[in-house]
Amino acid sequence: MAKVYLTGAGPGDMELLTVKALRVIEEADVIIYDRLANPDILEKAKSGCEFVYVGKEDGRHIMPQDDINETIYQSALKHETVVRLKGGDPFVFGRGGEEAAYLQERGIKYEIIPGITSAISVPAYAGIPVTHRGVAVSFRVVTAHESPNKKESQIPWENYKTDDTIVFLMGLHNLAKISKKLIEIGKPSDCPCAVIAKGTTKDQIVVVGTLADIVAKAVDVPTPALIVVGQVVALREQLQWFEA
Numbered sequence: 001m002a003k004v005y006l007t008g009a010g011p012g013d014m015e016l017l018t019v020k021a022l023r024v025i026e027e028a029d030v031i032i033y034d035r036l037a038n039p040d041i042l043e044k045a046k047s048g049c050e051f052v053y054v055g056k057e058d059g060r061h062i063m064p065q066d067d068i069n070e071t072i073y074q075s076a077l078k079h080e081t082v083v084r085l086k087g088g089d090p091f092v093f094g095r096g097g098e099e100a101a102y103l104q105e106r107g108i109k110y111e112i113i114p115g116i117t118s119a120i121s122v123p124a125y126a127g128i129p130v131t132h133r134g135v136a137v138s139f140r141v142v143t144a145h146e147s148p149n150k151k152e153s154q155i156p157w158e159n160y161k162t163d164d165t166i167v168f169l170m171g172l173h174n175l176a177k178i179s180k181k182l183i184e185i186g187k188p189s190d191c192p193c194a195v196i197a198k199g200t201t202k203d204q205i206v207v208v209g210t211l212a213d214i215v216a217k218a219v220d221v222p223t224p225a226l227i228v229v230g231q232v233v234a235l236r237e238q239l240q241w242f243e244a
Contacts, residue, residue: 002076004103006096008089008115009037011034013125013200017041024113028241029079030098033073036087036224050079065095069102076108087224089117093143093169117141119167122199126206127240136164136232144178145173146225157181165230172197172225175218179211182229187211193234197225204242208233 005024005086010016017038025031025044033042035055042051052071054063075082085151090096090112103110119141122132124139130139140163142155160166160182179224183189189212197205209217211229218225 001109002080004072004076004082004084004108004110005113006084006090006099006110009041009085009087010116011088011118011121011200012038014038014040021113024083027081028083028226029081029086030075031083033085034087037085069099072099073108074107089115090224092117092119118199118226119169122196122226125200125204126196127236128194128228128232129235130165130232132232132235136230139165139167141167144168144174157185161185165232168227171227172223176215179214182210191229192231194228194233195225197221197222208221208236
């Protein structure tokens with residue numbers, strides 16, 4: 001009987017792929033993959049494996065989510081082992097829950113294979129621990145991927161006033177809004193902030209500043225990128241190891 005594996009590909013570094021994820025990739029009859037999954041992973045697939053690209057970029061979707069759900073379902077009707085490969089973790093802003101529900105409603109067996117989320121691993125590769133004794137006892141992960149055409153933000157900014165560490169995923173195009181909003185709710189303008197692009201890969205870029213100046217400093221940073229806000233960012237000066 002067919003089975004779909006909703007699989008996290010990790011943050012980019014091939015060696016951060018889990019053993020279980022690698023096993024199902026090697027066994028897959030078809031791999032349905034995202035833009036943020038390291039393309040080198042596909043080289044681990046067996047001969048004859050079918051590849052279906054369903055990547056999404058700002059303003060351009062190869063395939064709407066509803067069609068992705070149907071593609072996964074139809075693939076399960078034709079193949080025994082289907083891998084839905086997603087950057088990071090399938091349940092951290094990866095729409096994995098929606099895809100699982102779609103399969104559940106149609107009687108398709110599935111399994112979730114968690115991946116190492118970029119929310120923790122990318123800051124770690126930049127020498128920024130999201131928690132640190134005496135500095136931060138908690139962290140919040142937020143999707144900042146909101147359309148500029150949206151009339152009202154769904155982000156509850158006031159809730160973030162007392163957060164130790166905030167990690168914004170997919171929010172580079174909203175960096176100016178993020179820094180402005182955080183200052184408005186009471187975060188100090190000199191609060192440390194980092195923007196990390198292409199994290200955990202050899203092309204990793206880290207820009208460090210404050211809420212007041214990070215927009216100007218990060219103007220040339222490419223996507224994909226995430227944003228870290230909090231005093232833990234200052235630890236990078238001591239803990240940066242990957243670039244070295």
